Amino acid sequence: MKKLKLVLVGNGMAGVRTLEELLKLTPDLYDITVFGAEPHPNYNRILLSPVLAGEQTFEEIVLNDLDWYAQHSIRLLLGRTAVKIDRHRRAVIADDGSEVEYDRLLLATGSTPFILPVPGHRLNGVIGYRDIADTRTMLDTAKTHRHAVIIGGGLLGLEAANGLKQRGMDVTVVHLGDWLLERQLDRTAGKLLQSALESRGIRFRLSAVTDELLNNGDGRVCAVRFKDGEVVSADLVVMAAGIRPNAALAESAGLPCNRGILVNDTMQTYDPRIYAVGECANHRGTTYGLVAPLFEQAKVCANHLAQFGIGLYKGSVTSTKLKVTGIDLFSAGDFMGAEGTETIILSDPLGGVYKKLVIKDNILVGACLYGDTADGGWYFRQVRERSDISQIRDYMMFGQSCFGDGAHRDPHSPASPPQVMHPNTAADCA
Ligand SMILES: Cc1cc2nc3c(=O)[nH]c(=O)nc-3n(C[C@H](O)[C@H](O)[C@H](O)COP(=O)(O)OP(=O)(O)OC[C@H]3O[C@@H](n4cnc5c(N)ncnc54)[C@H](O)[C@@H]3O)c2cc1C
DSSP states (O other): OOOEEEEEEOOSHHHHHHHHHHHHHOTTSEEEEEEESSSSOOBOGGGHHHHHTTSSOTGGGBSSOHHHHHHTTOEEEETOOEEEEETTTTEEEETTSOEEEOSEEEEOOOEEEOOOOOTTTTSBTEEEOOSHHHHHHHHHHHHHOOEEEEEOOSHHHHHHHHHHHHTTOEEEEEESSSSTTTTTSOHHHHHHHHHHHHTTTOEEEETOOEEEEEEOSSSBEEEEEETTSOEEEOSEEEEOSOEEEOOHHHHHTTOOBSSSEEEOTTSBOSSTTEEEOGGGEEETTBOOOSHHHHHHHHHHHHHHHTTOOOOOOOOOOOEEEOOBTTBOEEEEESOSOOTTOEEEEEEETTTTEEEEEEEETTEEEEEEEESOOTTHHHHHHHHHHTOBOTTTHHHHTTOGGGGTTSTTSOTTSOSSOOOOOOTTOEEEEO
């Protein structure tokens, strides 16, 4: 039988994961063509940070090498950017003029770093942090220049800062908020994190507004000036101030988009032949910037591409980790605690441990852990499954080990009830 034609635009983590899931379900349904703007086979983007920090190599982070594509008879068009979708003729057109027809089209174009449009943002040495090319630029710059400024104290910015520091640069992180990772940590945990990073030699400018990037006439950035007039030297400026979904290709083809390509619970766009997964997709008003939800989307999408017609994506609860060796933090759900929530806090600032659990109506709705994240996965499961924790509430702070091999034994007789607390530890219920 003649195979159907599937075209994937975007050779990244979500798109290729969808292909993997699809090939498991139905290896022979499609002739597959992949357009990839980057000149590399699919790699683990998450691990760019360990590469930057010198803990891994580029070769080690490849997920699917060229043989994998060949083995599955996938036509891989690397270094080619899709520039147009002709929905009438059902064809994708690339920047080199090449054209591939489809029966089904999968868009997985990811995101682009948001570059603050301040004066000087186009100077040499001003980059985002998204791909192998950016990482190579940082590695090369660290060999020849001294001062780096990272704009944005979120996960990406801090990982860039740590990596560049490890590579010998003098690093300053500029952040608009009052504390670091304010979307992932509360103020107390954010301040603990800041102290830990300061002790490694990274400097911070919090609540600072970038006014202009300066140069000394050679076209390269040389400093950052803030609104208050202060100037910090910068041979490299890494913008890590957010991402924007790559939806322009879909939008120009007439697919409804709103901060991402709009998809339904089967990951289908407005055009039933076209699906979208990953950071470019907006599902029920949310675009995700972490891989776990994208992999859930990939599974559902593959199921429908395989014509099984079951499986719905209903959205994801996400959790956070920072990939800076020696710093453990974790958060999930609503860890700030809104009205109507109760908060249990264990705080040991001298020991560098802080834990906060947020409960609403006997359900753990959020957790924020710093310094000891061993139970992060367990708390995350409780948050995601919305389990009734009324029976285990009093011991929850002390972790899963209190309950032996699970949280389901008699909750009134924990395996080893916590009796002695560290002298600096205060566990209180607010
Ligand atoms: C440094 C770094 C660290 C990260 N760490 C974590 C982490 O610890 N945990 C976590 O969960 N997430 C992390 N992330 C986020 C995670 O990598 C992304 O959520 C994930 O890669 C998104 O997958 P995607 O397929 O949607 O996009 P991508 O992986 O970006 O893939 C999209 C691909 O499409 C290509 N493309 C775009 N437009 C076109 C076009 N028109 N034609 C052809 N190709 C096109 C792009 O070049 C890109 O290769 C990190 C991201 C970065 C940059």
